[in-house]
Amino acid sequence: xxxxxxxxxxxxxxxxxxxxxxxxxxxxxxxxxxxxxxxxxxxxxxxxxxxxxxxxxxxxxxxxxx
Amino acid sequence: xxxxxxxxxxxxxxxxxxxxxxxxxxxxxxxxxxxxxxxxxxxxxxxxxxxxxxxxxxxxxxxxxxxxxxxxxxxxxxxxxxxxxxxxxxxxxxxxxxxxxxxxxxxxxxxxxxxxxxxxxxxxxxxxxxxxxxxxxxxxxxxxxxxxxxxxxxxxxxxxxxxxxxxxxxxxxxxxxxxxxxxxxxxxxxxxxxxxxxxxxxxxxxxxxxxxxxxxxxxxxxxxxxxxxxxxxxxxxxxxxxxxxxxxxxxxxx
Numbered sequence: 001x002x003x004x005x006x007x008x009x010x011x012x013x014x015x016x017x018x019x020x021x022x023x024x025x026x027x028x029x030x031x032x033x034x035x036x037x038x039x040x041x042x043x044x045x046x047x048x049x050x051x052x053x054x055x056x057x058x059x060x061x062x063x064x065x066x
Numbered sequence: 067x068x069x070x071x072x073x074x075x076x077x078x079x080x081x082x083x084x085x086x087x088x089x090x091x092x093x094x095x096x097x098x099x100x101x102x103x104x105x106x107x108x109x110x111x112x113x114x115x116x117x118x119x120x121x122x123x124x125x126x127x128x129x130x131x132x133x134x135x136x137x138x139x140x141x142x143x144x145x146x147x148x149x150x151x152x153x154x155x156x157x158x159x160x161x162x163x164x165x166x167x168x169x170x171x172x173x174x175x176x177x178x179x180x181x182x183x184x185x186x187x188x189x190x191x192x193x194x195x196x197x198x199x200x201x202x203x204x205x206x207x208x209x210x211x212x213x214x215x216x217x218x219x220x221x222x223x224x225x226x227x228x229x230x231x232x233x234x235x236x237x238x239x240x241x242x243x244x245x246x247x248x249x250x251x252x253x254x255x256x257x258x259x260x261x262x263x264x265x266x267x268x269x270x271x272x273x274x275x276x277x278x279x280x281x282x283x284x285x286x287x288x289x290x291x292x293x294x295x296x297x298x299x300x301x302x303x304x305x306x307x308x309x310x311x312x313x314x315x316x317x318x319x320x
Contacts, residue, residue, distance in 0.1 A: 004112055007122035013187050014125050017180040018107070021129045028172045028289055029096070032165075036296035043303045044312055 079158050082307040085298050088291035096288035102281035110274035123187050127271075130180040131258070132278040133173045137205060138240055140170035140286060144212075145237045148230035158294075160226040161301070163233060164216045165293035169286055171209035177202060189253055197250035201243040208236035222301050 007014040077083050110128030117124035144166040151160035181199065182192045193199065212229045219225030242249075247256045259265045265272060302308050 007111075007125065008116065010121060010123040010125075010187055013123055013183045014111070017126045017129050017183045018111075020179045020183070021133070021176050024172050024176050025285065025289075028169060029292070031168075032289065032292040032296045036292070036299055039296055039299040039303075040312065043299065043308065046303070047309070047312065 079156050081158060081298050081302050081305070084158050085295055085307075085311075088295050092288050092291040092295075095284045095291070099281045099284035099288060102277050102284065106274045106277035106281055108274075109277065110271070114271045114274060115268075120188060123184065126180055126184040127258070128274050128278050130177060130184060131275060132282045133176040133180065134202070135279060136282045136286060137170060137174040137177050137202070138243060139283070140166050140173060141205065141209075141233075141237065141240050143286075144170060145233050145240075148233040152227065152230050152234070157223070157301075160223065160230065161294050161297050162290065163230055164212070164226050165290055165297055166286075167209050167212045167216070167229075167233075168293065169289045171206060171213065173282070173286075174202065174206040174209055178206065185253075194253055196252045196254060197246040198243070198252050198254035201239060201246050204239055205243055208232070208239060212236070 005011070078087060106128060111125055114125070116122050144163050147159045147163035147166065150156055151163055178199075181202075185194070186192050212232050215232055216222075216225045216229040219228065246252060247254050258267050259272070259275065267275070299308060
């Protein structure tokens with residue numbers, strides 16, 4: 001097993017390639033998930049601000065200022 | 067003719083339908099991609115024999131070649147989506163084209179780096195200005211240009227339209243990358259796997275390669291769908307269906 005992990009004299013090159021492949025794709029996987037959560041959070045904050053602008057007592061104006 | 071295919075495609079063109087569809091497909095595509103990549107790497111790194119000329123260094127092929135295929139395949143998919151978006155003004159097509167670019171750039175980057183890590187022990191150099199390497203580097207710059215152009219507009223759809231033109235113009239580079247090893251005298255080796263005619267590779271080396279190809283295709287679907295979902299939340303933020311999503315009836319907005 002140790003011999004096959006060493007990849008002859010090429011362990012550094014082979015395992016660096018494996019690492020680059022997985023690190024880049026891991027970042028590529030996580031980035032859009034974080035972006036979607038951030039977008040949802042910002043949208044929630046925007047809606048809350050719009051709600052606050054309406055005076056208490058006035059009827060909600062049915063999702064206008066979008 | 068099967069009538070439900072265009073009907074189904076037509077319905078997928080609606081952002082809320084696509085959002086839900088993408089959310090349902092993404093985890094399965096990603097899970098299957100991870101399993102297949104694991105199997106392929108086990109087969110490629112441990113089961114397949116060493117190459118008679120390159121020893122164990124050739125094993126980089128199982129990462130390098132599927133990534134290189136994806137760098138071109140994603141460009142093709144992006145170009146088709148950009149064309150559809152430009153001609154029929156279908157919003158989902160524009161979003162798919164624009165959100166394909168970062169995934170394509172990631173695979174192009176992996177291709178260049180793993181190629182470099184393969185070139186150093188085999189050719190004795192990290193980099194050379196040879197036709198295949200240079201055209202692949204140009205491909206990375208085109209991907210980055212598309213991403214940059216898309217984000218440089220205040221109005222997203224205007225940005226998508228401008229960047230879609232760049233996608234179509236940049237498509238000339240795809241055949242150049244593919245045929246560069248035939249058209250010019252290059253240091254890079256020729257194609258190992260061929261669609262037409264026999265492949266120059268043993269079965270024990272071929273199956274991990276093809277399994278990895280399937281894994282990277284599925285990965286592209288998963289990553290693209292996650293990106294399209296993130297994009298739609300922002301670009302459709304004012305629409306009723308996103309507001310309903312935020313109200314959180316299906317718990318999908320968590």
